[in-house]
Amino acid sequence: MNAHPHPVLLQGGTVVTVDVDDRVFSGDVLIEGGRITALGAGLKVAPGTRVVDVSGCIVSPGFVQAHVHLCQVLFRGFAEELPLLPWLKERIWPLEAAHSPSTLGASARLGIAELLLGGTTAILDMGTVNHHDAVFDAAAALGIRMTSGKAMMDKVGQSALDESTAASLSSSNALADRFHRSASDRLHYAFAPRFILSCSDELLRATLIEARARGCLVHTHASENPGEVDAVKAATGTDNITALHQRGVSGVDVVLAHCVHLSPGERALLKSTQTRVVHCPSGNLKLASGTAPITELLGDGVVVGLGADGAPCNNRMSAFSEMRLAALLQKPLHGADALPARVALRMATMGSASVLGRADEIGSLEVGKRADVVVTGLARPHLRPISDPVATLVYAAEAGDVVHVFVDGHQLVRDRRLLRTDLATILDDAELAATELLARAGLSSLRTSMAVPP
């Protein structure tokens, strides 16, 4: 796994680089030693290089989703038509609390399979409270690039997930010591206080100290939903982003999912502190949270990434769906030229890579960068006629159009099939684990009468 893969030449594609000039050209991408070593037309290669014909395809950077929950993938379809706080309290937290290491591993493998098959090569993942090593084990085995942390919550008071401040810190530290910069630097640890309402001030302050001492990101949720914003104001006496900032939770190494509801003062704080924001348009619509002011944030120079959030609030984990929605949602607000395709693609690649603090390594096709590369086929009716490849990727393409996927130069998907694992086993394991999980959470009645494979 850590050995360098064979050199590969992706030959004769339409290469969408997402470099500083948004360069698009017809030609080749050479991958050697896990990195991109040449870009151009008619590249010559050394003997032993595997040549992959990608004519008629778009070659792009792998998509980076900067906010997902692999622990929730098994809850897909079991938390419908609810707003955020009841969605969390009635479904998500009881199901998370019911996870065993084996059901958590099954959930993570199902999610990673979906992500890789849809061209997502890197994620920032927020876990649940317990058994989080199962998520790292799944990512290590399946080959995706992941920054992830267990959820920290010492102040819920009503949930089986509640933990003491000391236990939350010590278990997070132990995971960081074990997994940060592991698997040849493919896996990173992030400290993940769930949201301000679930964390004591003491936990938030100590978390920032521990994370910064280790060079880890801090990832949390903020200002997703009006009910949550009101609850934060009642609890802290001020706005969410302001309250986080007062507790030290701001800066270039802090990643806030959502930021849908922001006061002018909060926007100014995000701008001045360069705190990172992740836009999750599908989840914001499905939980009736609202539309984030992404045009305004980008205008302020805030770094914004993109993510599908959890499977039960989406219900896809597709970078294509999120790019398309991110672009479409801004148009009724700001005009048809708002958030154009090239900006949506940049958000899903370089934007999210910057959120992860890895823009020097991933997010674009440039010589010297790690070879996280996606090949998208165009031989399907919804992608024709051939037109602007960037608009095609953002507005027309779907996860199922991805043909080949490379991470660190290792091919993980070939001809729409996972190479490193058996998909049928992942699907069977997921069904068994979902049945087990629903029973443990007392939610078996949510299984519909639809036949579940044996």
Ligand SMILES: [Zn+2]
């Ligand atoms: Zn989330």
